[in-house]
Amino acid sequence: MFISEAFAQAAPAAAAADSPFGSLGSMLPLVLMFVVLYFVMIRPQMKRQKESKAMIDALAKGDEVVTTGGMLGKISKIGDSFLTVEIANGVEIQVQRGAVVQVLPKGTVK
Numbered sequence: 769m770f771i772s773e774a775f776a777q778a779a780p781a782a783a784a785a786d787s788p789f790g791s792l793g794s795m796l797p798l799v800l801m802f803v804v805l806y807f808v809m810i811r812p813q814m815k816r817q818k819e820s821k822a823m824i825d826a827l828a829k830g831d832e833v834v835t836t837g838g839m840l841g842k843i844s845k846i847g848d849s850f851l852t853v854e855i856a857n858g859v860e861i862q863v864q865r866g867a868v869v870q871v872l873p874k875g876t877v878k
Contacts, residue, residue: 824865827851832872835863840877 827833831843833853844860845852851868854860 823871824868827865827868827871832874832877833868834870834872835867836869837867839863840872842877 827843827846829843829846832840833843833851834840835853839853839855839861841853841855841861843851844854849865850862851865852860852862
């Protein structure tokens, strides 16, 4: 009974010693998982953030935009952190720059 337990404990150690990679082979799946996670989730998110920041920095007076609330309008005034968007004739709202989701092609909003 004690001998079989001793052989059972020695077997995994002998298999690990025979492996050409040693303990690195057991870490390889974890490292591969993080590499895949980077390329599937983290990298595309960073790219979207960069594109969004570039769009918000490039806003100009007269651009037609969509806000996070779904409002469509034309930018009438630009400040450092706020925009004034004209959503109808004589109706203007103030929104934060970050509230702009999309810049529309000219002539979309009438």
